[in-house]
Amino acid sequence: xxxxxxxxxxSIPEGMAYAAIGGFNPVAGIYAGIVPTILGSLFxxxxxxxxxxxxxxxxxxxxxxxEAGLDALNAGNVAxxxxxxxxxxxxxxxxxxxxxxxxxxxxxxxxxxTGIALQIITGSLKDATGYEPDGHNRLVQLGNWVLHLGxxxxxxxxxxLAAIAxxxxxxxxxxxxxxxxxxxxxxxxxxxxxxxVDVELARDIARIPGALPAFTPPDxxxxxxxxxxxxxxxxxxxxxxxxxxxxxxxxxxTKSSVNGDFMAQGIGNIGGGLFGxxxxxxxxxxxxxxxxxxxxTRWTGIFAGLWxxxxxxxxxxxxxxxxxxxxxxxxxxxGCELIIARRADIVLVLRTSPLSATAMTVTFLATxxxxxxxxxxxxALLSLLLYCVQAARQSRLHALEETAEGQWQVTDVPARIDPxxxxxxxxxxxxxxxxxxxxxxxxxxxxxxxxxxxxLALRGVPDVPSSAVLKLLRRYARDLRAHGGRLYLAxxxxxxxxxxxxxxxxxxxxxxAVLPHTSEIFGAQREAVARARQWTETAAQPPSPGxxxxxxxxx
Numbered sequence: 001x002x003x004x005x006x007x008x009x010x011s012i013p014e015g016m017a018y019a020a021i022g023g024f025n026p027v028a029g030i031y032a033g034i035v036p037t038i039l040g041s042l043f044x045x046x047x048x049x050x051x052x053x054x055x056x057x058x059x060x061x062x063x064x065x066x067e068a069g070l071d072a073l074n075a076g077n078v079a080x081x082x083x084x085x086x087x088x089x090x091x092x093x094x095x096x097x098x099x100x101x102x103x104x105x106x107x108x109x110x111x112x113x114t115g116i117a118l119q120i121i122t123g124s125l126k127d128a129t130g131y132e133p134d135g136h137n138r139l140v141q142l143g144n145w146v147l148h149l150g151x152x153x154x155x156x157x158x159x160x161l162a163a164i165a166x167x168x169x170x171x172x173x174x175x176x177x178x179x180x181x182x183x184x185x186x187x188x189x190x191x192x193x194x195x196x197v198d199v200e201l202a203r204d205i206a207r208i209p210g211a212l213p214a215f216t217p218p219d220x221x222x223x224x225x226x227x228x229x230x231x232x233x234x235x236x237x238x239x240x241x242x243x244x245x246x247x248x249x250x251x252x253x254t255k256s257s258v259n260g261d262f263m264a265q266g267i268g269n270i271g272g273g274l275f276g277x278x279x280x281x282x283x284x285x286x287x288x289x290x291x292x293x294x295x296x297t298r299w300t301g302i303f304a305g306l307w308x309x310x311x312x313x314x315x316x317x318x319x320x321x322x323x324x325x326x327x328x329x330x331x332x333x334x335g336c337e338l339i340i341a342r343r344a345d346i347v348l349v350l351r352t353s354p355l356s357a358t359a360m361t362v363t364f365l366a367t368x369x370x371x372x373x374x375x376x377x378x379x380a381l382l383s384l385l386l387y388c389v390q391a392a393r394q395s396r397l398h399a400l401e402e403t404a405e406g407q408w409q410v411t412d413v414p415a416r417i418d419p420x421x422x423x424x425x426x427x428x429x430x431x432x433x434x435x436x437x438x439x440x441x442x443x444x445x446x447x448x449x450x451x452x453x454x455x456l457a458l459r460g461v462p463d464v465p466s467s468a469v470l471k472l473l474r475r476y477a478r479d480l481r482a483h484g485g486r487l488y489l490a491x492x493x494x495x496x497x498x499x500x501x502x503x504x505x506x507x508x509x510x511x512x513a514v515l516p517h518t519s520e521i522f523g524a525q526r527e528a529v530a531r532a533r534q535w536t537e538t539a540a541q542p543p544s545p546g547x548x549x550x551x552x553x554x555x
Contacts, residue, residue, distance in 0.1 A: 004300045006290075007290045008308035009311070010289050011030065014285070017029070018055050021055065022058035028277060028278045038305035039264070044298065046261050047297060047298040048300065050283050051301070060233050064081065078273075086265070086268065087230075108359055110346055121336065155325075159188060159326055163329040166187050199323045201321055201322065204324070205324070214275070240282060366379070397413050416446075418448060456473070478508075493517055494517075513531075
């Protein structure tokens with residue numbers, strides 16, 4: 001229960017701050033920690049995950065609403081976007097598409113997260129210093145802000161620096177580290193009020209009613225404009241949440257489920273959207289606060305939402321007096337911490353490969369320059385490209401030779417197939433279309449393959465291969481047959497066998513040349529070798545006079 005109180009208290013400054021940097025009513029950021037958090041914690045399969053507003057969701061939501069030409073302060077627009085986001089999340093969970101997030105590479109996520117962190121920092125510069133930098137690109141804005149040091153407002157800047165200083169001092173005390181932001185917010189806010197410092201307050205942006213969130217119906221006229229962007233918001237929220245389960249396992253030993261978490265976040269957003277909340281998702285930072293405060297069950301998230309509702313009812317008017325420079329300074333701290341937390345990943349990506357480093361850099365630049373929903377598309381395409389390139393690079397042929405002891409050893413693929421021989425090759429790959437040119441270049445030459453057999457071991461190959469790979473097999477089989485050889489396929493999985501039947505490849509090779517997999521790892525392979533040797537012996541003999549040669553007997 002105490003962990004829920006700490007988490008609920010933390011939701012006030014962080015929720016207001018994230019909503020503010022997105023150009024939304026700060027109250028909507030607070031409300032994102034009530035209904036979405038309660039419902040999310042009730043249904044999530046990662047029991048300690050806290051569902052609430054995150055910086056990335058706030059900025060993505062802002063970008064979506066701006067691109068749609070709608071007002072971010074209109075409660076109906078916010079409700080529509082949140083409910084649509086929840087519906088998309090719920091649908092993805094029902095369709096069990098959680099696996100799709102594994103195709104978003106670490107390089108792309110690192111570039112995206114770092115770009116988001118920079119957006120968080122630049123979005124808070126005006127609140128922290130009173131000067132709003134010019135420039136569309138976030139990097140340009142940061143440079144403009146530094147060059148106009150003389151235009152910073154002294155009172156706002158000092159308040160922000162004081163908040164950062166208090167935060168740094170509190171973090172020196174290990175036990176208070178999880179609530180350092182909250183303590184800095186309270187201490188400096190009180191000091192600004194007592195000293196009568198003239199700075200912008202939260203109430204200058206929006207009033208915080210001392211009441212529970214009221215029912216807010218979505219605006220049907222905004223559905224068409226916001227639906228495409230809702231997919232982008234959902235993807236950002238789900239991608240962030242997907243990393244929580246592996247990082248914070250369930251204390252009771254039960255397994256988390258990405259699809260179950262998808263549905264929980266969807267339910268939370270549908271419910272929260274009807275009660276004034278911005279789009280929410282699994283928050284690593286808020287989950288970390290809960291865990292550090294002693295969270296052990298899903299009731300921490302439920303009580304966090306209930307405590308926050310009670311705090312809004314009783315202390316809402318006091319929250320209006322929080323100085324915006326204090327919020328801005330602390331948000332800059334949060335943004336810097338996010339970049340520092342990604343430092344190891346950045347170094348890892350840079351050291352991995354030039355392609356990964358390029359993908360990270362391009363995604364980062366896209367996030368700082370383009371609307372976030374477009375940057376997400378760029379990142380997704382780069383992830384797909386990385387996957388295809390990596391899969392294609394891993395695909396290769398290996399030659400297998402059986403030793404006198406009956407063991408199989410890997411050798412180099414021969415440059416050519418000699419007459420009357422039996423050659424066993426193993427295909428290692430994912431059957432992706434991008435692999436075809438690489439595999440095609442590795443086939444042994446068949447010009448001297450008269451009376452020879454090639455066995456291609458396919459055990460472990462994906463059930464449904466690319467049509468390009470099927471064309472590759474058919475082409476090599478015909479090439480072998482044209483020079484008097486024959487191709488065998490060994491260890492074929494049942495679904496792959498069905499595909500080979502449907503596409504006519506089994507009929508072309510011959511039923512006896514396609515061997516299903518067996519319970520013994522090399523069972524189909526050994527049977528294929530026996531059949532191939534028998535065939536090569538037959539193929540080496542001339543046909544009897546007056547008897548036509550069987551199609552399976554060579555050419």
